[in-house]
Amino acid sequence: MKNFSIQLITLLLLTTFGKAVAQDKKIEDLNFLYVDEKYDKLVDKSIKLMDDATYRKHPMPYLYAAMGLYEISKLPEKYSVGERESDYPKPLKDAEKYIYKYVKAEAKAQKYFDDYEPTMEDYKEFFINIADTANKLGQHLFLVDKPRKAALEYKYAFKAIPNDPVLQLWQGISEIKSMNTVEGEKSARAAMELIDEKFEPSTATAGVISSGMLILEEYFTQIGDMEMAAKAKKMVDVFKKYDPEVLDKKKQEEKKQKAKEKDVVMKKFYSDEDDEDNQDLKKGKVIIDQDAKDADKKLDEIEDDFDN
Incomplete structure (x- = not known):
């Protein structure tokens, strides 16, 4: 079931890729990190983009950070999670926070990015998995x-x-x-x-x-x-x-x-x-x-x- 969910989301990422990130190679790099299952690097790179004035209001870094953290939350045997001193003390909760940020950014994205098209409908399966x-x-x-x-x-x-x-x-x-x-x-x-x-x-x-x-x-x-x-x-x-x-x-x-x-x-x-x-x-x-x-x-x- 886990592999099916990953494959489904990966397919969505690839099929909606053009409309979501056509204007930007840095966003494209996040897509490949997710497909390659390099979730820690995905989260790190997404967060760095959020600190960049160019991407602060772009929805996709928040979505990718959420997706990476969600996958990390399911892999406690691979990643340091669940404790105060862990690399990811509360990955699921942090994923939910980034989804909230994504929703806020998505609502105003076209105001700041002329060629951005809404993506929320494309990730219904991910939101259901989070819920x-x-x-x-x-x-x-x-x-x-x-x-x-x-x-x-x-x-x-x-x-x-x-x-x-x-x-x-x-x-x-x-x-x-x-x-x-x-x-x-x-x-x-x-x-x-x-x-x-x-x-x-x-x-x-x-x-x-x-x-x-x-x-x-x-x-x-x-x-x-x-x-x-x-x-x-x-x-x-x-x-x-x-x-x-x-x-x-x-x-x-x-x-x-x-x-x-x-x-x-x-x-x-x-x-x-x-x-x-x-x-x-x-x-x-x-x-x-x-x-x-x-x-x-x-x-x-x-x-x-x-x-x-």
């Missing part, structure tokens, strides 16, 4: 009782892939579980406005809609919002076809146990240093994660860069 990986990591973190880390993962994923409200739904659920109920309800309610009977889910996140709605049905019932609880219940029925075992409590408990057993492997994808999830939590206390605040600040800075 799929982020969702799997977010689900894992949620199941092993690290809700703040799960919320942050979903937050970055939704910023990068804003057309998938299921990511926002689980951001809200994770925030609620970590006692950040104000932001959690805001995220969950916003997502539920977009998810109805006619909603067509992505293959990356379809399987977690019903389980998320089941959690929200219970939550909204507890706080007395019966209208939202009824909608959540209805959505469980609509989307349980993607997760037939969602109402099987035994199966759900087994899933949680398996996640705990896999945590040693999954830690390669997230940093566990200074983890304070579920420590000294008091009922009703709102936890504001410093990482989350830093993430918001960084994303705001990115947005300001492209708005100027």
Whole structure:
């Protein structure tokens, strides 16, 4: 499956190459580094181009950096990843940040590059892969009782892939579980406005809609919002076809146990240093994660860069 995804993206790179980078050999070099699977060199060269005034507003260095980092995140046996002192401490999260930058740059590219043609539609498969990986990591973190880390993962994923409200739904659920109920309800309610009977889910996140709605049905019932609880219940029925075992409590408990057993492997994808999830939590206390605040600040800075 991995080789198929790489081959598919490589084919896209080659077939859309002319319209995306016809004007520039430096962008062309990034393409060949990706095709040659030299992901570390690809990331380094992409980042250097971002520092060049000529390319700062060009979408492709950000996209190539994201693609390189995503591949690096899947190869912890080859690259130094996952620890604070690693070459790539958080490659998936950094990939999501660069996708966000790419989206911002893509929206204004034709203003700065006359011969640039939009490329976003050509990389749908890549975005689905990112959402799929982020969702799997977010689900894992949620199941092993690290809700703040799960919320942050979903937050970055939704910023990068804003057309998938299921990511926002689980951001809200994770925030609620970590006692950040104000932001959690805001995220969950916003997502539920977009998810109805006619909603067509992505293959990356379809399987977690019903389980998320089941959690929200219970939550909204507890706080007395019966209208939202009824909608959540209805959505469980609509989307349980993607997760037939969602109402099987035994199966759900087994899933949680398996996640705990896999945590040693999954830690390669997230940093566990200074983890304070579920420590000294008091009922009703709102936890504001410093990482989350830093993430918001960084994303705001990115947005300001492209708005100027």
